[in-house]
Amino acid sequence: MGSTGAERAAKCVFLAAICSVCQSLQGGMLFPTESPSREVKDASGLWRFRADFSPDRNRGFEQEWYKSPLAETGPVIDMPVPSSYNDITQDAKIRDFIGWVWYEKDVWVPARWIQDRGTRIVLRVGSAHYYSVLWVNGVKVTEHVGGHLPFEADISGVLRQSNANPCRITIAVNNTLTLETLPPGTIQYMNDRTRYPAGYFVQNINFDFFNYAGIHRSVLLYTTPKVHIDDITVETTFSDNIGLVSYNVSVLGSSKPAVKVTLSAHDGRCVASANDTRGVLKVTDVNLWWPYLMHENPAYLYSMEVQATAEDGQTDVYTLPVGIRTVKVTSTQFLINNKPFYFHGVNKHEDADIRGKGFDWPLVVKDFNLIKWMGANSFRTSHYPYAEEILQMADRHGIVIIDECPGVGIKDIRSFGNASLAHHLTVMEELVRRDKNHPSVVMWSVANEPAAEMPPAGFYFKELVSHTKSLDSTRAVTYITDSNYARDLGAPYVDVICVNSYFSWYHDPGHTEIISIQLNTQFDNWYGKYKKPIIQSEYGADAVPGLHSDPPMMFTEDYQKTVLQNYHNVFDQKRKEFVIGELIWNFADFMTAQSITRVVGNKKGVFTRQRQPKAGAFLLRERYWRIANETGVLPTWARYPCQ
Numbered sequence: 001m002g003s004t005g006a007e008r009a010a011k012c013v014f015l016a017a018i019c020s021v022c023q024s025l026q027g028g029m030l031f032p033t034e035s036p037s038r039e040v041k042d043a044s045g046l047w048r049f050r051a052d053f054s055p056d057r058n059r060g061f062e063q064e065w066y067k068s069p070l071a072e073t074g075p076v077i078d079m080p081v082p083s084s085y086n087d088i089t090q091d092a093k094i095r096d097f098i099g100w101v102w103y104e105k106d107v108w109v110p111a112r113w114i115q116d117r118g119t120r121i122v123l124r125v126g127s128a129h130y131y132s133v134l135w136v137n138g139v140k141v142t143e144h145v146g147g148h149l150p151f152e153a154d155i156s157g158v159l160r161q162s163n164a165n166p167c168r169i170t171i172a173v174n175n176t177l178t179l180e181t182l183p184p185g186t187i188q189y190m191n192d193r194t195r196y197p198a199g200y201f202v203q204n205i206n207f208d209f210f211n212y213a214g215i216h217r218s219v220l221l222y223t224t225p226k227v228h229i230d231d232i233t234v235e236t237t238f239s240d241n242i243g244l245v246s247y248n249v250s251v252l253g254s255s256k257p258a259v260k261v262t263l264s265a266h267d268g269r270c271v272a273s274a275n276d277t278r279g280v281l282k283v284t285d286v287n288l289w290w291p292y293l294m295h296e297n298p299a300y301l302y303s304m305e306v307q308a309t310a311e312d313g314q315t316d317v318y319t320l321p322v323g324i325r326t327v328k329v330t331s332t333q334f335l336i337n338n339k340p341f342y343f344h345g346v347n348k349h350e351d352a353d354i355r356g357k358g359f360d361w362p363l364v365v366k367d368f369n370l371i372k373w374m375g376a377n378s379f380r381t382s383h384y385p386y387a388e389e390i391l392q393m394a395d396r397h398g399i400v401i402i403d404e405c406p407g408v409g410i411k412d413i414r415s416f417g418n419a420s421l422a423h424h425l426t427v428m429e430e431l432v433r434r435d436k437n438h439p440s441v442v443m444w445s446v447a448n449e450p451a452a453e454m455p456p457a458g459f460y461f462k463e464l465v466s467h468t469k470s471l472d473s474t475r476a477v478t479y480i481t482d483s484n485y486a487r488d489l490g491a492p493y494v495d496v497i498c499v500n501s502y503f504s505w506y507h508d509p510g511h512t513e514i515i516s517i518q519l520n521t522q523f524d525n526w527y528g529k530y531k532k533p534i535i536q537s538e539y540g541a542d543a544v545p546g547l548h549s550d551p552p553m554m555f556t557e558d559y560q561k562t563v564l565q566n567y568h569n570v571f572d573q574k575r576k577e578f579v580i581g582e583l584i585w586n587f588a589d590f591m592t593a594q595s596i597t598r599v600v601g602n603k604k605g606v607f608t609r610q611r612q613p614k615a616g617a618f619l620l621r622e623r624y625w626r627i628a629n630e631t632g633v634l635p636t637w638a639r640y641p642c643q
């Protein structure tokens with residue numbers, strides 16, 4: 001099968017882009033916040049939009065659509081940002097589009113930002129899926145490979161030079177996945193002219209969620225002074241009642257900045273301070289950061305204010321919430337602040353009607369309310385990094401996070417090559433750089449269900465896990481396996497074994513009576529071989545809401561409940577030994593590609609996609625509260641439903 005122009009173009013574009021990010025990352029990626037020295041302007045809202053339907057999807061670049069207003073080169077439609085574009089229109093061709101789409105918006109930049117040459121103006125995209133190129137007033141300012149993670153560019157120079165206000169921001173986004181992207185995918189051309197029209201191609205993927213695309217998180221303009229705090233890293237520990245916060249501040253734009261760091265308690269009282277770019281703050285009578293349902297006063301956050309002042313007196317101020325806590329793993333336990341922590345939680349997706357993977361505050365707050373209603377204390381960001389605002393919520397509510405990178409569906413041996421590994425390492429660097437200061441994040445997951453029994457996986461995971469540990473030695477590292485037989489070549493390198501299994505669903509469908517024996521065997525295989533604690537990182541069954549049968553049959557709410565109960569019986573035995581957690585697949589129903597095994601998406605949610613509980617949600621609620629009552633120290637208000 002010869003490669004067409006479009007394939008060649010896609011390959012060139014991706015290879016060039018991936019190579020440009022192979023080196024170690026430079027600089028920080030602090031979440032943009034306002035402060036006395038910083039302003040933020042949100043460019044979310046309605047953007048102009050066009051999908052490039054040309055046969056090789058390359059017309060936008062050939063005709064330089066970024067050079068003039070998009071409406072001058074063809075028709076445009078309204079497109080909300082943030083949102084996936086797929087479900088916004090009535091057009092299946094846009095829902096299923098593969099290739100470049102173009103977004104454009106005019107944004108007024110406050111005149112004082114431009115006039116004051118001591119102000120840096122930064123354009124930041126929270127995430128866009130998958131490959132993005134950005135122009136401001138027709139000048140390219142940056143490009144980025146990968147969805148789910150932020151990228152930014154200093155656009156002060158471009159704005160001052162072009163003198164055009166409002167400024168025109170153009171973003172081209174391509175959702176094509178290749179063997180070297182994360183997640184990987186392949187483009188397949190259907191060349192049999194008796195069955196497909198000329199130029200027909202499809203995107204093949206090995207993961208079970210809809211490949212939503214577009215600008216998924218906010219587009220922001222923000223300022224800093226020329227002297228600016230580029231990055232902050234904190235690591236925390238404690239001894240008796242003394243908390244220790246090691247910090248490291250990197251300042252750019254001044255050769256000898258004076259740095260002042262102040263740590264304050266909830267009531268605003270300063271509890272420690274220092275005058276250096278790095279050091280250790282000592283906090284007496286420390287309030288530790290505890291998970292929800294593990295302590296009477298969970299999720300305690302201090303506030304760390306960093307001030308950097310240049311020789312000319314210009315000052316930048318940035319405030320970071322800091323939770324003081326430790327994470328340790330033994331052969332049978334996961335310890336938070338030296339106390340055993342049992343993960344009773346959920347796997348999620350960023351997914352909802354209409355907006356797809358677009359960030360949406362009502363959805364985020366509703367989901368946290370449901371998580372707390374269930375008595376869940378944790379979730380895994382299956383299968384990619386979630387919005388920073390979600391991690392901030394987790395910090396504030398004490399919900400523990402397993403933070404996963406988009407390494408999902410690595411099934412083809414060609415995706416274990418050097419280019420894939422280099423990109424995977426870079427993505428882990430981007431993820432750790434973004435999320436390293438969140439106390440809620442206790443473990444990094446570098447992949448989901450890779451073909452880890454294939455020979456290259458040993459080297460691949462050794463590199464990936466050890467690189468992640470070199471970036472952050474304060475958290476655990478894992479990847480998620482789907483082997484019941486402990487055959488993975490990557491397992492020797494991880495701290496915790498996370499295993500997914502679907503007994504009585506994908507294997508022995510309809511036979512819930514085999515769950516107990518098969519699950520026991522799975523646990524004993526893994527523990528026997530590696531002597532590492534185990535999390536059941538996925539288990540579950542599809543349930544179409546409203547379907548019932550007794551005795552239970554597959555796809556009914558009753559069957560989902562029976563599967564869960566059978567798993568729980570085994571968990572209750574094994575959690576006395578080495579099982580340290582259980583995460584249901586899935587929190588809510590979510591959209592997938594169309595296939596004969598999916599009924600308008602995956603129905604393994606214990607909530608519907610609209611967040612209404614199925615029978616399984618009530619079952620989990622009883623269970624999670626019971627476990628919390630056994631293991632945690634609950635405040636009186638939280639004793640429901642088991643007094």
Ligand code: BDP
Pocket residue numbers: 207208209383448449482500538585602604
């Ligand atoms: C697991 C995958 C998850 C799927 C789930 C399922 O990790 O992404 O959605 O199976 O099939 O193996 O429901």
